[in-house]
Amino acid sequence: VKLPQGYRFAATYAGIRKRPEPDLALMVSDVEATAAGLFTQNVVRAAPVILSAQHLVKSGGRCRGIIVNAGNANCATSSMAKAARASTQAVARLLGTSSSRILVASTGVIGEPLDERKITAALPSMVERLSPEHFPACARAIMTTDTIPKTAFGELATGQGAIRTAGMAKGAGMIHPRMATMLGFLFTDAAVPAPLLQRMLRSAAGRTFNRISVDSDTSTNDTLFLLANGRSGVSLGPKTLQAFDETLRQVAEELAIAIARDGEGARKLLTIEVEGAASDRSAEQLARAIANSPLVKTALAGADPNWGRFLSAAGASGVKFDPSKVDLCLNGHLICHRGLRAEFSEPEVQKTMLGDESKLLFQIRGKGAGKARFWTCDLTADYIRINADYRT
């Protein structure tokens, strides 16, 4: 796997979380990159979200580095703005740029003060150790209840040479992003003007990070950044633009699916495809309702092809449809035909649900062209254990 050119990374344990594992990540572009960002729509927003949004405006979408900590959300404390500001200022000083060129993100517990001195003290040695090879270490340092780091890579050959894109994300709980995952960082060495980059990021996220749900909670810290530093020497033309858009979507989709699969306590991934809805928007609404239903998610945990729950969840989505026009297909087996139980072997379908991936096709017969894909995970007793004990 080759990283995009001109990016370097460093991770360390700065003592922010109790468990002594890396909790601070620094991601730097050798040259100023164009940058795009998407943030939580929660009205309760963490300081890093507020500050990063300001920096993107102030810099006109330009960025040299991103500083990320795990273990503390830096949210809902009186010192949160100060901590976020001090972190970006310290990074800016060390990189020799202005602080508006530094973006910041945090994840962890809400309402506990973040001591920025832990971050500023760790930064000088991190800057010295910056290297492309620490990309995986950063993907690990941003984890909270994630069980595995999440990275994805894409490469696009063009007449002018290759464009590489790499991404990392963390998720696990409080995941029902409406604009971004909990935290996601995408890097490309393509050259893309900032406004176009923002549009591309929004479009990619709409079909990927915005289509996953673990527990329907929307975090105060959701952040997704995309940096484009142009170091590949390739500028996107009319021809390559669409191909790059597709690469971006693929990298984002891979990360989004990894988040859903690694949901807190999850053992199984469920891909939901809706077809035949009146519009893509209503298809998404149907898929989202199915993905959010605790009864669907527990049925998946129990390997129970309880199709009535899928149908009922869709029925309560707010989208009008005729149940007698609905077919449900689970792992290739027709389990519901025109709104009624289909002839199927329950043990056989149950067996397919024991695997770690299941796929539900929700098909409305008729002329509707609306479709959507959505990803969710099963709801297990481990989700309860993790969240009832989170701080203790």
Add this chain to the structure above:
Amino acid sequence: VKLPQGYRFAATYAGIRKRPEPDLALMVSDVEATAAGLFTQNVVRAAPVILSAQHLVKSGGRCRGIIVNAGNANCATSSMAKAARASTQAVARLLGTSSSRILVASTGVIGEPLDERKITAALPSMVERLSPEHFPACARAIMTTDTIPKTAFGELATGQGAIRTAGMAKGAGMIHPRMATMLGFLFTDAAVPAPLLQRMLRSAAGRTFNRISVDSDTSTNDTLFLLANGRSGVSLGPKTLQAFDETLRQVAEELAIAIARDGEGARKLLTIEVEGAASDRSAEQLARAIANSPLVKTALAGADPNWGRFLSAAGASGVKFDPSKVDLCLNGHLICHRGLRAEFSEPEVQKTMLGDESKLLFQIRGKGAGKARFWTCDLTADYIRINADYRT
């Protein structure tokens, strides 16, 4: 406890559910009562919901009896309409009335055919045994995963004599009613014209059954009926109308709270009060978002005063508010002051959360007069166990 006059009840085991416990309930008014009904807003509707709604229209809001089965939702099968129709016809024949005077409700698994012969065969002996004293037996027969029967009673003294009201309900899972609980049956011996009765039922449900959530799933079978047979001899006048409205609300609230408290796997009840919102509607939206948050519900299970989760859930509700104007008070302890952590003893507040009832006050400082109460329960590993194994 005295029941309203002129109602009789019977329950039996008709072999609809596997576990050999009463699963069929018959509720009869000696004389034709006025009747009001509220039904699920799910577009996937069970046959009893569709048929009862038709009967209320056809009869002009008049009813002699209600037949209810547990163990089978009579939903999403090709024979569901036939089964519901046959049940009401059999009851009507035995009571000597037309089938439009019979209402029907079902609860249980979706998508399995309901054999109406089990019901029609059990009915004759049930009609013979009709008696006021079987009211509690009916409350038991309509249970599915409920752990206790739910009944409530109210009595209102008027110049003309006493009006009595009694209700029963079942809930437990798939409870996020937007207009009624899963199943609820209210009886009064007041005399109330059908259109007024419908308005009163809608108003009472809006403040009670529509303000509870167990798992945010909306059932295909939600049904709430209110019968008024006039046998108290008391007609509601301008003075008593409001007092009766309050009695009705109290009975409905008691049942609604009992449903939330007995949510699947639940050990604790959480009462959420929102004050200071721009309107009652946005207060309800805030309360609903908090009540539905799995992270709030697991924090309650773990006795964790994790106020950031309450704030974040409200922030993602879609209601705009200024977090720095929010105070949170949990069991009488201020845990969040103006959007920030308040000074409080964590062990002390934790201790209050070990009890089986907790109360959260979400207060927005300012001039907003909007308020709402909402009830939910904790989310425990038992919820997963119950729903991952429901049919096996």
